[in-house]
């Protein structure tokens with residue numbers, strides 16, 4: 343009688359089980375050291391080896407030569423267990439035996455010694471289906487079972503196993519099987535079945551299983567049944583309803599070309615070929631997800647299950663989009679997939695969904711936009727920095743001088759042209775230091791500092807510049823700003839001191855106070871300056887909109 347490949351090639355020893363190394367090692371050690379627990383939970387994705395491993399544990403424990411981690415495979419116990427007919431290995435399908443009566447029966451059964459073998463092993467498949475009362479009936483048995491009893495609860499949904507049961511068991515989670523290992527295994531199977539294939543076909547079959555070995559092997563069975571002893575990728579794709587990268591790449595091509603008509607053409611073709619919109623959107627999500635992962639993790643990422651040639655192509659396509667674009671497309675495609683599950687008009691839904699992706703368009707990432715604004719001014723910062731005489735010092739990022747295409751409004755009569763000459767010569771106490779500092783700051787692109795200077799006093803006393811400013815300008819009149827201004831003024835080494843506190847109202851008494859009173863900067867002047875600022879202009883170019891209100895944060 344014909345036996346399906348998945349069963350025919352069911353591993354009979356730990357060595358044959360793909361991956362799951364953490365589980366194999368622990369179980370092997372436990373068997374070797376004779377530290378067998380009475381309760382195990384094997385959880386994980388379907389078709390990853392839970393039932394298989396449970397049977398291998400049974401073989402190991404009950405083999406005549408055992409307990410051993412290498413069962414002989416030929417003794418009556420081994421043969422019977424492998425064939426699934428051993429009296430002392432009881433497999434219970436909890437999907438159909440989930441009630442309290444079945445569990446009471448089981449409890450009775452546990453009490454009797456094994457008929458022939460060392461252990462009585464209960465393999466409970468789909469254990470999460472057992473009802474709560476039934477679990478409670480089992481609790482005592484699992485906690486204090488007779489020495490010969492071993493329970494192995496297999497489940498795809500371990501969170502549904504009550505904590506009371508779980509805490510009495512050792513828990514192993516089975517991982518989905520590595521793509522390349524699975525391909526290797528299928529290649530071996532094909533060889534021993536006398537089936538000719540190639541890597542691309544095997545990749546299609548491996549993808550079809552989505553990490554489940556059983557599903558991939560079933561697909562292989564189906565492919566052999568359909569195509570005979572020679573498998574080719576296109577045929578197998580057609581059989582499994584899988585979409586090749588080419589088909590999917592048409593979607594991204596339409597996206598990148600903003601071509602709605604092409605998108606609609608795709609849907610039409612899908613329908614004419616009898617394809618299912620649901621299936622298509624699912625494959626589309628997977629495809630976009632692969633693009634996104636490739637974009638983030640690189641072409642060689644193990645997170646993408648695809649053949650090397652496909653990975654290369656994915657990387658090429660991913661290069662046409664930004665990470666943010668792909669993230670949004672993935673979001674859209676998942677929403678589309680969800681909507682299609684309930685849709686009465688799947689075709690229309692698919693059309694709308696794909697068109698929405700186009701309409702969403704490609705966005706310029708906000709970081710990119712901001713970087714371009716900052717980048718320009720940062721570049722512009724270079725030449726003025728060279729003007730400064732003193733060796734370059736770290737300047738705060740925002741102090742980068744802007745090239746100011748339209749001359750910035752200067753608070754004083756001095757146009758900032760040729761400042762070196764104006765400020766040349768030894769420092770003199772008679773100069774208007776506040777004004778000089780303001781001009782220097784404007785020259786250095788420190789608009790806010792220049793504004794702040796408007797509220798400050800400055801005087802040269804014993805060759806030291808004393809600056810007094812209200813407390814709220816502490817940030818704008820830091821040492822770095824003043825050093826930058828002094829450099830612009832041609833006094834890079836002048837000693838100075840900044841005192842924050844009360845500043846006398848404009849027009850204060852003589853002595854060391856500056857000659858002219860601080861001039862508050864008029865609001866429309868501030869507005870004009872803000873609007874003329876190149877970064878502001880760049881922002882307006884990028885984001886549009888209007889500037890309604892300009893506020894000096896320091897006031």
Ligand SMILES: Nc1ncnc2c1ncn2[C@@H]1O[C@H](COP(=O)(O)OP(=O)(O)OP(=O)(O)O)[C@@H](O)[C@H]1O
Pocket residue numbers: 347348349351352353358359360361362386387388389390391392393394395467496497498519555556557559
């Ligand atoms: N890790 C693996 N290594 C090799 N073959 C495997 C592995 N996992 C599954 N298989 C193959 O898949 C078939 C089904 O495996 P098994 O019954 O152990 O899966 P399962 O995890 O119990 O799945 P389910 O949750 O659906 O019960 C096996 O007969 C075997 O051929």
Ligand SMILES: [Mg+2]
Pocket residue numbers: 392393394467496
């Ligand atoms: Mg199973």
Ligand SMILES: [Zn+2]
Pocket residue numbers: 404405406407413414415416417418419420421
């Ligand atoms: Zn044996």
